[in-house]
Amino acid sequence: MKLPGTPLLLVVALAVLLAIGLILPQWALSFVSVALYLGIVVLGMALMMRTGLVSFGQGLYYCLGAYAAGTLDHFFKLSDLLLMVVAGALVSGVVAVILGFLLSKYRDIFFAMLSLAFSMILYGLLVKSSELGSTDGFGLSVKTFAGIAISAGAVRYTIYAFSAVLATLFAIGMHRYFNSHLGRLAGAIRDNELRVEYMGASVRRVIHLNYVISAVLAGVGGALMAGAIGHVDPETTANWTTSGEFVFIAILAGTGSVAAPFLGAGIFEAVRTFALQYFPNTWQMTLGITMLLVIMFLPGGLWSAFGLRRRGA
Amino acid sequence: MAVVLEARNLNKSFGAVTAASNINASIEQDSVVGLIGSNGAGKTTFINMVTGYLTPTSGQIVYEGRDITGLQPREVTRLGISRSFQIPQLFNTLSVHDNLLVGVGIAARSVKTAAGASGNEHTQVEQLIERFNLAGYRTQTAGLLPEGVRKLLDIAMAVAARPRLLLLDEPTSGVSADEKFRLMDMVMSALKTEGVTVLFVEHDMDIVSRYTHRILAFYEGRIIADGDPGTVLADAEVRRYVIGEQLHKEASSAAH
């Protein structure tokens, strides 16, 4: 995590993004937005992976965030982007605080499976819920931001800009967290829980905390996605295949840098869009092969290819 | 002399296996006590019970007048008891410096010890590095260190928790014979300045007789001798079950 002046670089990147966003075509704005909100989710996963845990059910919180955002508009006619994101964060956060009491007791495969189970429970609930549109889900639209009305043509840029700001804030925050005592504790827990306990710290508390942080990030990502796409459904949010995609990007990105999740998400989205367009029946294969190659040759994620500090997944 | 740790009728069994049987011991403040006994005699089980890793089947552990039986390891550490491990328990992907930084950081936030923290965390880490001669390994990854250095770091981590009672589980095992005394000298002098009560498990009788005021000899889960080194090491049962001098004598007399 020793990129010189990381926070400064990130702020500069933000400024650049905001500036060029004004002249980018709509499809490019959408593309970068995807990389940003997926990246936020994966940033949370990187935190968990640093703590030694891989969640196979992050879709749970992504979905909660998305549906919270969608519900505000669809059922309460509150089409405010800021409100949607706050709602997404809150709902995910509260659920994570509760589930965290249970999940912080598990490790390895069992943590992965249990987190998977909860995301599938939500998936099952939503599929069978006709009020929430079942497998079709429902649509939503963003009309204001913090109470200020947005013209129809500026909605995409607003979502893009807000995503960029949030991404930068979270990345800087995570960077500082990783360099703090609690952040170092995460890596220590991954290495040797027993020693951490024997030194006097509560491993469960740290895991619970990091779990909630990662959930809130996933919820924010989900809410941003909902606003950007204008539609939510169970399949693209809570199903384990979506959680699998987050894991894939997380592996691709590695845990060594706070910018990597966004780049990883960008690459993923680029490959997916390209593949879906030109060879829809082999894009999963492409994903799988890429993942294998990264696991085999770049265990620290793509970032390690640039010779920067390596951290195993 | 004030009693800092008391074990009262400690028993521990795992199904049919008795790891500890009726253990009674009183450890005085500032003393250095050796725990000897063959493998499986119950020394590590004793340490595991005192530090909360294992809950005794019955009996009590009293530390500074307070019943600590059954407390979690982190709670025991917070009260001022720390331990090192037979197999060094380190953060293998972190550097020596970061290992200590994590340890000191945790201690600063959770250990309620009388000895106040001197200086900020980084200063404390530097002090530990100096006291345990780890300067040459500061930036190296813990997982790649030579075994003796890993042991040193493991002990340094235990000391980082600012304990008033320190339990060392075989501090010189895995260390070459000529290094053993140097390591113990270093550890003991590092601790003398702190006013710490020390218990250590050891198989090397030379080390035990050199550094301890008192020895507890274990055999099959029981304490078979408890006293000053001279008495304990000459004890018939200790010789028979732990040191083995008697057997050598018997063998050599049988050969005649």
Next chain:
Amino acid sequence: MGQLPAVIVDGILYASWMFVIAVGLTLIYGVMKILNVAHGSLYALGAYTASTAAGYWLSHGHAPMGSYVILLLAALVVGLIAGPLIERGLLRFMYGRDEIVLVLVTYALFLILEDFTKLLFGVDPILVAEPYGLLGNLQMGRLIYPVYSFVLVGAAILVGVALALVLNRTRQGKILRAVIHDREMSTAVGINVSRVYLVTFTIGAMLAALGGALTAPTTSVQPGIGAEVIVLAFAIVVVGGLGSLGGAAVGALLVGLVRSAAVHYQPEVELFSVYVVMALVLIVRPKGLFAAPEVRKI
């Protein structure tokens, strides 16, 4: 409670075909410590191969009873080809890495095989139902079931008994159990762990394919069946205890009965009832119902 007999029978039927899949999964985990996500793809490959082969056999006017042999042969072939290919060609380069990394490897493999299956067999659903109806129906009280369903039950029992016998009574079985217990120690006493891995994975692959082949006549075989099956298999294996064959049986029964009850009494909860059971079991028994005891670390 007029539905109770139906719930139980349906539950057992469901449990049977899940058991065949789950037992292979837990066997692979027990021996190799790999949670094989690609198990679902092997199931799908088995189903596709079986349906295609049986369809070919039947459409060329061969004896209908022969289609059963074809189903079995299909499973065997898929297992014997895919098993060694995957184990030798990919997995063996990953041994020694973290358990979670291995799960990710098999997940990547699953993604690859999903598309590979599409390339091989196309995206249109295949339904070869003749073997399903061939044996006629059985009437139990007011319930009517195809005899074929009970063939599935029989197959599951046979697989379970065969595995139990092999593991407990034969020398190969003892070797397998030794490796399950302690890989390092097994190598130290001269067991060819590498060969044990190959054999285990191949058997597991055959079992997955068998599950697919036997289920193929009862359902429309199409892309995605592997994905559906694998999460259920996970749930069963985790509930039963990773690596425990008896656990896989109990887990399959539990999951089968719960799902059957859900379908009959409260269809809305069908989809997630299984995961609720999994969560509940893990809460009470963090490592599953029949997990191996833990060894002391310090």
